[in-house]
Amino acid sequence: MRFLRRALFLIFLLALLPLLAIELFGDPIARRVVAALNERVQTRITVQEYDLSLLRAFPQLAVDLQGVQVEGSDGSALLEADHLACVLDLSSLLGTVRVTSIRLSDGKLQLFTDRDGNTNYQITHTSIGDQAAAGKAEGGAAGALFSLEAAQLDRITLVYQDARLQTDALLTIDEGILSGDFGSSQYTLEVDGTVGVGYFDQDGTRYLDGKALGLSGQLTVDHVTNSYRLTPLRIASRALEVEATGVLTLTDAGVTTNLRLSSTAGELEDVLSLLPPTYAATLGGLETDGRLSLQADITGAWTDRTYPRLTGTLDFRDGKLSSPRMNATAREVDLQATFDYVEGPGGGVQTIAVERLTGSFRGAPFDLRFRLEDLYDPVIAFSANGSLPLDVLPAFLPTATVTGADGLLHFTDLSLTGRYADMIEPRRAARLGSGGTLRADDIVFTLNEQTISLPSGTLELNDNEVAVTALQVVLDGTDVLLDGRGSNLIPVLFADSLNSRDAALRFEATLEGKSLDVAELLAVAGFGDSEITVDRTPTSTPEPTAQIRAQLTDLLHGTFEARVADWQWDAYRGATFRGQFVFLPGRLDVRGLTTAMGGEIGLDAITYFDQTIAVDARLTARGVDAREFFRQSADFGQEVLTSDHLTGTMNAKLLLDLHYDDAGELEYEDLGVLASIEILDGELRDFDLLENFAFALKSGDLERVRFTRLANVFEIRDRTVYIPAMFIQSSAINLTLSGTHTLDQYLDYYVKVNAGQVVTNKLSRHDNSLEVLPARNGLFNVYYTIRGPLESYGVESDKQSVKTNFRRSDYRRDRIRKALADRFRTPIALFDLQGEQDDVAD
Template sequence: MARCRACPTKLFQLPTMKKFLKRILLIITLALALCIGAVALIAVFFQERIAQALTRSINSQLNAELTIGNFEMGIFRSFPDLSANFEEVALQPDQGPELLRAREAAFRIDLMSLLGPSIRVEAITISDGSLNLLTDQRGRSNYDILKAEGEGSPQGGAGEGSSLLIALEQARFENIELRYTNRQRLQAVRAKIEEGVLSGAFSTRQFELASKAKLFCQIVEQDEVAYLPDTEIAYEAIIAVNLEEGTYEMKKVEVDIAGNTFRLDGAVEEWETGTYYDLYATSEDGSLAGVLALLPAPYARKMAGIESTGRFAFNSIIKGQSNASQSPEIRVEFSLDEGQLSHEQLARPLRDVSFQAKLTNGKYRDNSSSVFTLEGFKGYFNRELIEMEASVSNFDAPEIGFNLNGVLPLETAYSLLGNPKITGGDGEVEVKNISIKGKLADMMAPSRMSRVEASGTLEFDDAALTVGEETLLLDRGELAIAGNKLFINGLRLEGAGSDIAFEGSVFNALPVLLADSLNSKGAQLEFEAKLTARSLDIDRLLAFSALTPEEEAEPEPLRDSLAREQLQGRESLTNLLKGTFDARIEAFNYQKIEGEDFMGKLGIANGVMSVEGTANAFAGKLFLNGQTFFENEPRLEARIELQQISVEQLFEQTGNFGQDVLTHRNLSGQLEAKLAVYAFWDSTGHFLMDRLSAIAGIGITNGELKDLDMLEDFSSYVDIRDLRRIRFTDMQNYLEIRDQRLFLPAMFIRSNALNLTVSGEHSFEQDISYFLKVNAGQVLADRFRRHDPNLAPRPAKQRGWFNLYFSILGNLEDYNISSDKRRVQADFELGEVRKKDIRRALEREFGQVQLIEEPDAWRDVNDNGRPGSQDDDYLDFEIGGGR
């Protein structure tokens, strides 16, 4: 009975208990919801006070001041935590430069800690900013900002008396510019952290640090040596950290540099006497590019782009203590077997490559005992074997050993010359036992090159290079090295319309090749050689140094920049050269100018190229002495003497000096001249016409002027047949070019048509001012004589009643002829002064210059440069003429 009575009781109590539990659960849920809601309300309605409390709490624990521009709190995106976002954040240490500036710093806060005495920060994300870490010469760091335990006096929080507890488990960085500088250890890093994460129980003394990051390294500096320039780096690491013992054990560390992955094992320990390293780095699937990227920046940049395939092995060790007095042992070994080396500058890869390389810091574990060796290097260029050995010891004062032997097919190797204008190659250069041994400092200083051992030969076998549309062929010859001397034996260059042979010797080739950008050692390539040419096409050879058609088509600012860079390169090159060529050239041409049998010297020194010699040209003889100054704004000084030159050929081959009024079809005769020219260019290579100047003394014999349209305006006074062919006797005068004008002092011309004196100016814009004096007595007398078909010149004497004076003013397209005695005589007087100035200047350049004077009876200006005393008869009337 009892059991039966109990059963209903239990059946009755079971649903009551369930209902009770549900209520309890509901109450708890509501309570939690109320708490969360309360916290959310606090976050919404009291976020400004919370921001102030957080800021005060952070500042109370730091030897720095945190400032923010704006603050925002949220719960739903970070639930069950609270997010606090600071905007326009800056962290300024009490000493030193600003540590941090960021667009946003987002904190993840334990939600329930807002109700307790301490606000617990578990994670932080810093984005879009800069992080500046600095350690000064005394070892003080601007990032050492945490106050010692018990030093801080936190105050204020969500409510009075609350404090901030930083218990970070994760720190994230996004788009942060990193600048690290340690002036005590001469270290610096400049990088951009694209994304990075640090996680671990940072609030404990022993934890596992997990980290991964992707960054772009701009530069790393150690002891003022730069590394890893513009390099992509990524890593993933797990490190066991024991802050109590100061140990860091590499559990799993992989670093990717330039696409090559290195695995790092071992440990780092902080001792009282320094830092102890026991680290090993290996790479199983790497390439040579990854190792070359670790070299100092100047070498890494030069070797950038080298790629390898094949069995590549890399091992390194860093073991020992590092402090102010000692360094750890460093040993690096890498090798390639059955591999291939390629580069964008190689038309084809170097195949079947094998080598072993070793680097160690040696017995004393410093630069003085460091040694790098490259052994057993061999490979094949187009089935042609090339072998090499190299070594560098004592990095403080490097001693170098280098050996090279083999064949370089230019079809593959032409791009190694580093000139983008060279677009192809053919033939071979045979390298025979090139050997160099000595100290780098001796190799760079010409005065100490005698201490360097150097030998070997380069032989050319139909070696050809394609430059633009031209092909230059070294069909034979050799360069033989003997110490500091390089012998040029039977070297023949063909191509671009030229056939040139070289013989001679060169000094300081190695110091010039190794010279720094400032040439601080003053190295110059000194040479003494013979140049023999069957033909020399100056135009086509100069085209090699001109801008390419593609460069000429660039917009003007870029084109000028390219031209300026090219001129600067030419200036730098010529400053490295010093020597002379004894030159014999059978035939040469420049534009339309053709010459032959040049004999003389071509020299260059201190950026000045000089040419001195004689040649046959224009059916006569040419003597040349000139200098070209390769400066930022190049200039030319030339002294030219012409003997028995054909005026017709001179005008024709020079393009009639750029004008079409008086051309080679109008002139004939023999020319004697002495000419000094001064020409200038700007820094982009543009010829400065306004700065061109020249002085000349000229004489023409057996001259003839034919079919010059301008003279037909005088046909009313002179037989038109005489005007169409004017034959004149010896004529000589002085000329000057300056300010874009040709100045012609008064000059007497005795011809079959008439005797006259002429002076004037002619601008490069074809503006003219000519002044003439004509023997009118002879002209009138000739009207009664029959035409002389022999075109005999008129006597040079005053046998008339009067002289006529004319001015021709205007432009060649529109000019007027009028009579004007006073103006003509004034210009003659001015011309006499100019003539004497030109003559004195020419005598400074050439010595004595002979001048044919006009007859005394014709002078309007006496020896003092003033008008004569006798006043000629003068008729003042206009001549119908002009345009």
């Protein structure tokens, strides 16, 4: 029993001694670790808190440094971490502090290299190997020796920027373990971890966007030669596994590479997923099944002026290719791609070639070839034969704007060769070689919610020339046939989003057909609903599309000679349109003549496509039905004189200044109209405004009022209709009227009535023939103002206000007439007001 008590006491003492040692010497030990770290670097290391624990790393000691900040050699923040845990040998309690491993958690590490090769992480006095040797020989600075065998990184964000190599990367190390003899000038690390790639930008191109890479294997570090040998290092992305072997050597100019890559497992879709987003955006969701083989060598210097050489092969055999975004599977897919560095008279050039890509969709075979030579001045050669079902097209487009595709696109001897610099430069497009034929076969697809059919038609390429023959375009309300020739198609297809090189498809074409729906074509182009409506409630603004429209119209430069049997644009209808559609960069001119509304309408309009869409139009109407004109024009947004009130034959000249928002809705705040309107042999029926003059009319006159000619000019500006003084001679009453009328239906009219004629008219019998009253000076006149909202306006007698308004309106009438005469190059004739303008008795 005594022996047992002594044994228990001894065990207790042995357990208590380390705890007592930690209590007595823990703080000095932790301070010695911090001091040792500071002495080993040229910059400053700060630690907010630190403590020593036996339990966290038993049977070893752990120093937990909290709030660690390390300053870079350029003064920047090199490292910020919540925790830096150092694991110490237990013997550190009795002598020299020995740090055997470290663990860095929840931090940010920033590594920068400027254009001269200077880095912000040159913070040690000597190399790691030399410092370790000094530590072993002398016991280390401040009595602490770093003899690291392992380093663990948890939740560390790494920012890497190298101005020389134009590289910018954001990486996240969730769990990474490095183990080896860090104390030597040359040592081998066992690497095991997962790296999340936020982005990796190289020379303006983004790679590995949002990818997760698994790393495992061996890495030999040589601090004397600044080299890293992979022996091997395994890299995994999804199911793809690649072994990398070889050497990377850091130099003053950059990195010298000598690597070999070989795949051990994976699918083609895994390789495609590693492409830059710019190229891989159209391949999202692509699924493959087949035998993949990848072998590649990367050799040479990577500097700000040179890239390493890439040689090798990528083979995919007996494969299938499918996607949730397409309704067909490519079968029997064989792909052979090669990477090579070809020596030539002017030096070596890098080449990438798809030597063969064959397969079939629903039994229809295809055969594609592609070669790119020289990354610095690319020369491209492309050829294709076969057929492509259109229902696979959505899988290769960056957005889902095209849906419901069907039909076949046949391509025969399609080819394109030349320098990429010539493909994007319109002035050098003649140097390109192209050829082949594309043929539509019952193609149907939906674009911007509009179903488009291309039953037939061909497109032929001949170098820089393109010819379209009998291309039939069918929508719900459109059926036209296109024929024409053009040039510069290739620069247009390769134009950047800003069209910075002013590429434009130059063409001369004809457009003939049974029907044309303008609103449909605008919707296809993304213009939205262009119907004329008056919206009195604010609405949310849709996503801007004006920039896209400007880009599309900037790419067209040519003329369509058009002849269409029937056309429509929302409520407007017409027949036998003959004219031209002239496309200029950022602009569309429409000139033509059409039968519409029972008469003839001539149109000369210019549409400008910029940040906003604007239309400057001249419209001439001859002999049209006034009621139909008002009905199809939605009564111009007002509710006083509508198509329900008016009949007659109308002649008109209108200048229209129209502006549209991004949804294609007319901006009434910016609407401008100058017009001259003449209505012959017309009637006003059930015109409520005449009820205000019932004192001068017999009951039968209120229902139908006939006039032989009603003519005046008017202006719409600032959401207001301006009507200069006009003489209205009718079967019921003769009067002179002027005023304004807002599109919010607020009236401000001024009226002079021939009172002497009123008395005569009131005493006479109702004229069933509705003969127009003669125009004569009255013995006296009466004056009225009509003001207020349409639902509750008031009528008052006010001679002075009426006469003042008439005089002011003379200026507006003359200005409108002059503007119309200048634009239409013809005099504007109005009704003579002289007979009714002066008073005989006031």
